[in-house]
Amino acid sequence: MEGETAPRGTSTQLEAHSNPQSELRGSSSNSQSHDGTEPNACFNRPDILRALEVVERDSVAIAESFTSLFASLRLALSEVTSTSVDHMRCFFDASGRLQESTLDAATRGNRYINSCLRLNEEMRGTDGLATQIKILKKNVDALDSAVNKLLRFP
16 A cells, blocks of 8 residues: 555445445355346456455564564563662662661670660669779878878977
């Protein structure tokens, strides 16, 4: 049909296209009318062959178009699938690294918290030590005063 025109026919041919039953009756070469004579054919044999050739060429063109379309779709699907697989690999690598970093950060955070708790416990013990140091300082000051008095006694 591309670039070709259908053979021009008579009004009988147009009527045959609009009435499929009359086409079937007119196109059968073995059919005979009720009185034994052959009816007038709506299409002559060369017109039918030309029409079949046009239909065949159009069918081949359509089949080639579908083949090309399916090949393009197959290629596009392959590319999308490949890209999706690449993205999934990238996501898997990134999530693995993030998991490792998170575990490392959590471990370091736990160490820091434990160090703070130990320091807090040690600082609680310093209150008693500070009290003991104050008492010791008072005793050292008293001893220093007593020694100074003894050394000045002349």
